[in-house]
Structure formats: structure tokens, C-alpha cells
Amino acid sequence: MIDTVISPAPSPAATRKDGVGKRLNRAVRRNPLLSASGMSEYVFSRLFRNLVYAQIWEDPDVDMAALKIAPGNSIVTIASGGCNALSYLVADPARIEAVDLNPAHVAFNRLKLTAAAHLPDYETFYRFYGQGDDRRNLDAYRQYLRPFLDAETRDYWESRTVTGRRRISIFHRRLYRHGLLGGFIGLGHTMARLYGADPRGLLKARTIEDQKRFFDETLAPLFEKRLVRWATGRKSSLFGLGIPPQQYEALSGAGSDMASILRQRVEKLACGFPLSENYFAWQAFGRGYGSGELAPLPPYLSRQNFEAVRSRAGRISITNTSLTEFLAAKAPQSVDRFILLDAQDWMTDAQLNALWSEITRTAAPAARVIFRTAPAESLLPGRVADTVLDRWTYHAAESRALHDKDRSSIYGGFHLYEFKG
Template sequence: MFAQSWEDPECDRKALRIRSGDDVVAITSGGDNVLDLLLDDPARIVAVDINPAQAYLFELKRAAFVHLDYPGLIRLLGVDGTSNSFEKYRIVRDTISLSARNFFDARESWFEAGLLTQGGFERYFAILRRIIALAVGSKTMSRLFELEPGQQPAFYEEQWDGWRWRALMRIGCSKALLGNRLDPTWFADSEAADFGRHFTGLAQHVLTRLPARENYFLSQILLGRYSGNSMPTYLQEENFATIRERINRVQVVTAGIEDGLRALADNSIDAFALSNVFEYSPVDVFEVAKDEIVRVAKPGARIAHRNLLAPRRFGQDYRFNVDPELSDVLRASDRGFIYSHFEAGSLA
């Protein structure tokens, strides 16, 4: 579902304040943010995801860090736009599990197209990108990334926010279309009555308030690639050696979050990077998971948690202290921008 992670890792790192030697639980997803957290020198990261394909992807990324050089990593993932990335896959193929090998052996076309663009989420954005180009123009989309931040509000008002754009957002981000392309159960408990209006507001925020030139999430959505020098922290060359050295500190677990937490010892975890995992979970799973977090958390353990549309809030539980000011600051600065709520907090 996710070839990349779509949550801003800088927000997670500011919320979690990971210290050298900490033990961390994180959602695997595309693996990007798990790898970024290694830069804060945790002793261990338990990466949990219910989808085995996400574990296979992390295996592949880990193998690339261990067995390839930096240019080889970039080529394998398709970052540089070259077409022989399957050749790099063959180099690391025998170092990953049989299940992961079988999964990727059957998907050679993904490597040739650029692996980081082949998740379900990324393929949805590719469709949306082509439609946006019809609505606002491909030159306008590219021009956005050449602007100074102070130029973006006027550019949006004068060049972007026309009737075609507003119609696109109403239709392209409607509950019906999103549910058909992704998974309708994700939106069963949505707080938003009008999905199009909701996502239009989020889009306006990122297009006018956050520097586009520094936003690799936005460039992937609008351009289908990283723009200029803006790319995830884990893919920056200066971090390659550090991540390679620490990458075996990550333990990948394929399980629902509640089962992944049940397997952990009492009083063993310092920080929880929870993405928006409870968006896709029934309320009872959220309640069980909160109980397990309380059990496995060390005193003062920190949490980072997002919501896209579903009303799942740690702040409504007396056992958690959510910092509303920090949460709002991080939500407003989140380059991933698709999330409606961010909670930065700790165990009470």
C-alpha cells in the first residue's frame, strides 16, 4: 500500500525526543520514518505492520543499505530515474527472506517504473497528478517549486485556485472515489461530511503556507519525483553510513498493532511513533492498544499520533498527556499535510 511513508519524520522526531539508548515502537509503513528515527540513536526500534508487503519492503530497503553503496541504494529505489534498478535488486535478492524474494521477483516492472512510486497510495497520487495537470497546467505545477515561500499565497490565488481546481478536489478527493481506489473501511468513521472541502483546505494550507521547494511530499504528489535537493532524510547521502551502521537495530514484526504490543515486556518502551494506524482499526482495537501502550511504556514515554479523518484521540484518555500547543505547531508544519490532527504527548 505504501512504497513511501507519508508522515513528516521531523514532526515525529520533535514529538518523541528520542534519546540515545531509547526503545521505540513504530509503524513500518514505507519504512522511511523508521529509518529516519535511527539517526537519533535508539537502542531498538520495533517496527510493526499488519501488512506483510510492508515488511518485505523494509527488508529490501535494509538489504540495500547493507549490501549496496549509496548510488546503488538510490538506483534500486528509482530515485534517480534510471531504468536498470532490477539489476540492483538481483545483487541483494539472496539476502532477503524467501517470502520477500517471491514477492519482488513477481514485480520486476515495479523496479523499472521506480519502486518508490508503486504503492497503492503512490499510484492513486499518479492518477490525481494527471488530473491536476489538466486543471491547473503542468507548467504551473512545476513553477510552484521555483517560488520563494512568500510568493506562494499570491501564486495560489492568481494561478492555481480556479474553478477547475475546486471541481477536481470535490470529485478527486470525494469519499466515493477514495473508497473505490483505496479501502472504504478507512473512512467508515470519518468526521468530515464533505471530503472534497476538507482536502481542499489541507491543500490550500500546504500550497500557500509551507515552502514548496523544501517539501518532498508535495513534489512526489505533483511531479512524481523528488524536486531539487529535497528528499527524505534517510535518502540523504550524509546519513547513509549512520543508518547502515544502525539498521540492524530494527526488529520488523508483521502483526496488528495490538498484537505487536502484546508481545512486548512491561515497562520496556520509551517512545511510540504510531502514524495514523488507528484510522483503519475498530474502536475496540484502539482501546486494547491503549491499554497495551500503558503496560509496555516506561515512565514518561512519549507518543506521536495522527488522524486523517477518523476520531481517535489519545487526549480524551486521562492516562495520556497531550500537549495541545506542541501538537498544533507540529500539525501546521507537517509537510505530509494530509492529516487533520496530530497528537504529541506522553504517558500521564
């Protein structure tokens, strides 16, 4: 029976929450709910409203090599975990406007920006985001961060989860074991141990040869196990990587089974770069950053960049909206650099065309766009209108070279486009 009682007007917070839900549904859901695909999309959209990435999984050094950020540039990027947006500050842009559909990512980024600006020194900042496992972080939050947070962000971090713990407590409970990705990596470790393998053993390697040997002898056989092949054959198995059903289909449509694809990606992550240079490997196999002065870190977390990041943190803003909606409100020719992460893998042709129409409208002369895809190829040709795409130059050789240098290793392709005008 339809309830005919008139409900009270929704609160601003409820209105915002409803708006977030609608945006996520538009981004993810394609099929009727009462279908296998529709149910899969619904589950992913619900999961994606919570914290997914405590650390972003795109290599900022590759980004900056492709973008060639110049002092004074205006940057628009999808936020995710915020590591890369803060890292771009090293290149001295005029402003960085970050957007994200996920309200948890918005709260995570606003806290990170406040920490960069207001924590008293590098040691405290590193303890907060490099270690993320110290009760002193809660004291630092109360003393240095809480007074500078907007009410909505403060409410997010001080509210309790279903476990009864306040969200801010993750900063003294092994930060990088939280979020959807942190849980996924933990599940991977658990499954490996069921078969007698400990992924942490890779971090004892002293040479790339040692890394390759460990992968071949310990990790590679896991991808042939019946349970692993069964699990990875289901779309929901990769939700923890932030991979929605559409992206799973793009990956599996490449002609290989998912276990084989994941084996290839993990092999590059484990063996493609020295451990002394690859903090992504430390995150995947050690579930955190390495310890010691020589441990690899994202640019924003390194001691040598701390003062630059601190002094420029005010140049970053974070908005809870879609990239297309955000660009639609901007003036023509006002953006020099665009970072799309892998968001286009989710999109329909109509959404791609709407996005690229706005990118083209707002692109300044010689603007650059970068993005990643699950398969190796760019997804734009044949899907974005020629009248739009013909105004851009695709740097194919440079894109392939940059992909090879991407230490995170989880994507099939890296793509760089430059605006012709």
C-alpha cells in the same frame, strides 16, 4: 451445493495469507458485506493487501522533535513505507520494531533494510530509492540484495503481477508512480490536465509567493469543478490515499464537504513551506524527489546520514502483524517510544481500548506516543477508558505547534502523549 471433498492442508504461505486477510478484515470491516458500507469496506481491505505507500506520508522531522529519541531507546512503530523507521536511526535508538498488517509493506521494508545494509555506496542507494528509475537497480538487486533476502521476501519481489512484470521492476520504472498512492497522485494529475492545469508547474516557483500565486490561479479552481466535487463525494475516491471508509466519515463529519477539506490540505502542501525544504510537495506535484545535491530528501536518504543508517540498519525488525498483537507479546515497561501513524482512525472503541491497554502496560517511564488524525482533535477522550487515559499527559499546545510544522500537510491533527507512570 456445499463441496464435501476434503481439501488438502493449506501451505504455510496460504496460512499466512489467510491470517493477513483476517487481520485486515478485523481492522477495516464493520458492516455486512451486502450493504453499501460493507461493500466499500470490502473493496478497501482487498486493495490494502497490495503496496500502498512507496513513501510514507508523515514528516519524520516532526516525529523526532516530538519523540525526543535518546540513545538506547526502544521504539515500536507502524512501518508503512519505512522512510521514517530508517530515519529514526539517525537519533541512535537501541532498536526499532516495525509492524504492518500489509504484507506488501513488510516486503518493501525488508528490501529497504537490506539495501541500506548491503548496497556498496551512497550513490547506489540513492539511485535505488532517490531516483527509482534506472535499470542498473535490477543488477544491484541481483548482485547485492537478493543473496541476503529471506525466501518469502525474495519470492514477493520476483513474482509477477497481473501485467506480467516482476515486482522488482518498479525500481527502474519510476518507483514513486507505483503503489496505491502513486496511482492516486497520477489520477489527480490526469484530472487536472483535463481542465488545462499541470500540477508540475508549481515546482517552477522560486518563492513562497510564487507558490501561493500558482495555487490560487491554477490549483484552487480545480476543487470547484463539478466532476471533482462529485468524485470526492464518494468514499472510494480516497482509497488511493490509504483512507478507509471510517476515516472518510471522520473527515466529512467535520462539517465541510470533502472537496473543500482536500483544497485546504493541498493548499498547505503547496504553499506552507519553501519547495527547497519540502520533499512531500515534490512527491505530490512532481511524482518523485527533486534532482540535484540541494533537493530535499527524507533523513534516511540524505548523504550526510548514510553511514549512520547503514551501520544501524540491523537494529530494525519488521513483522507482519497488528500493533496490538505485537505489544501483547512484549514485556511490561519495555518500550520508550510508540508511533501509531493514523491507524487509530480506523478503530472501534473496543480496538482502541485494547491497543491503549497494551501501550500502557508496555510503556517505560516517560514513554512518548505520537499519532495523526484526519480531524484536528484527538480521538481518545471519551473513547478510551479514563482509567487508562488518566495515566497519560496530552501535550495539547506542543501537538498543535508540531502539526503546523508537518510538511506532509495531509492530516488534520498531530498528537503527543507522555506517560505519567
